[in-house]
Amino acid sequence: MKLNAASEMLPLSWNHWSKIHPFAPAEQAGGYQQVIKNCQNYLCKITAFDACSLQPNSGAQGEYAGLLTIKAYHESRGDAHRNVMLIPISAHGTNPASAVMAGMKVVV
Numbered sequence: 001m002k003l004n005a006a007s008e009m010l011p012l013s014w015n016h017w018s019k020i021h022p023f024a025p026a027e028q029a030g031g032y033q034q035v036i037k038n039c040q041n042y043l044c045k046i047t048a049f050d051a052c053s054l055q056p057n058s059g060a061q062g063e064y065a066g067l068l069t070i071k072a073y074h075e076s077r078g079d080a081h082r083n084v085m086l087i088p089i090s091a092h093g094t095n096p097a098s099a100v101m102a103g104m105k106v107v108v
Contacts, residue, residue: 067102070078 085099
């Protein structure tokens with residue numbers, strides 16, 4: 001489970017980071033693009049992945065995106081039958097919901 005501590009989230013509220021207009025021209029957002037690209041590069045190096053996305057932001061959306069990625073991986077290898085997700089009874093409610101939405105069979 002993901003936990004974003006308040007101290008980790010604090011920099012996102014800084015005016016020079018959080019106040020860029022969503023429709024600002026790309027040429028005016030070079031610093032933001034560099035920070036994001038550096039973070040993606042670090043994560044790719046750490047994980048040995050070829051690419052990395054910093055979206056989605058929420059835990060439930062990330063969980064769902066991760067399950068879709070796992071499912072696509074198995075399907076790409078001809079292992080589409082690997083579609084069972086083991087989830088403990090104590091799991092957060094989004095866990096089985098995400099698994100079902102991703103087309104998996106949930107076993108508690």
